[in-house]
Amino acid sequence: LTNIAVFASGSGSNFDAIAQEATAGRLPCQVKVLVCDRENAPVKEKAEALGIPVFSFRPRDYEQKADFEAEIVQVLKEAEVDLIALAGYMRLVGPTLLKAYEGRIMNIHPSLLPAFPGKHAVEQAIEANVKVTGVTVHLVDEGMDTGPIIEQEVVRIQATDDAQSLQKKIQQIEHRLYPAVIQQFVEGEI
Numbered sequence: 001l002t003n004i005a006v007f008a009s010g011s012g013s014n015f016d017a018i019a020q021e022a023t024a025g026r027l028p029c030q031v032k033v034l035v036c037d038r039e040n041a042p043v044k045e046k047a048e049a050l051g052i053p054v055f056s057f058r059p060r061d062y063e064q065k066a067d068f069e070a071e072i073v074q075v076l077k078e079a080e081v082d083l084i085a086l087a088g089y090m091r092l093v094g095p096t097l098l099k100a101y102e103g104r105i106m107n108i109h110p111s112l113l114p115a116f117p118g119k120h121a122v123e124q125a126i127e128a129n130v131k132v133t134g135v136t137v138h139l140v141d142e143g144m145d146t147g148p149i150i151e152q153e154v155v156r157i158q159a160t161d162d163a164q165s166l167q168k169k170i171q172q173i174e175h176r177l178y179p180a181v182i183q184q185f186v187e188g189e190i
């Protein structure tokens with residue numbers, strides 16, 4: 001089994017999808033730790049329910065990003081983590097983490113990158129009146145939602161869609177696509 005860490009800041013539906021697949025033995029991984037940068041994020045309860053350890057931190061308690069990332073790296077090393085999956089971790093990864101896990105940090109993003117990077121990809125697709133958007137899984141580099149693309153899936157936007165309905169369609173795809181890409185990665189197919 002490959003030891004993975006999931007990083008999340010919010011509701012954690014992708015964390016849950018990955019952790020459930022791993023717990024059920026359908027993904028050759030063990031989720032060793034959830035890393036969370038927000039005190040009240042619902043994802044923490046999901047981890048607790050599954051008995052997955054949580055490393056929770058408050059960025060404002062640290063002078064700089066390198067300080068909390070050094071602590072994260074220590075936690076990950078202790079847990080013998082080999083792969084990081086960002087799942088709604090709303091923060092740029094800095095050089096400390098990137099160096100420690102070079103080529104082994106993935107992210108999922110709710111658009112067809114390079115379109116609509118950032119925190120509001122779903123709303124921006126609606127506002128832009130595009131007919132298709134989608135989901136991207138990519139390797140993380142120092143940029144915001146940049147880095148080599150591993151996989152993408154298209155979602156059509158209907159005239160009746162709003163941000164909420166589109167988000168729902170996108171997340172359904174995410175919950176299937178992310179565990180599948182992680183599986184390919186750990187099996188050496190990527």
Ligand code: GAR
Nearest residue numbers: 010011012013014088108109110118
């Ligand atoms: C996901 O849709 C993910 O693609 C997006 O945040 C959501 C987190 O949902 N990520 C980004 O926008 C990254 N720029 P979740 O907490 O329910 O998994």
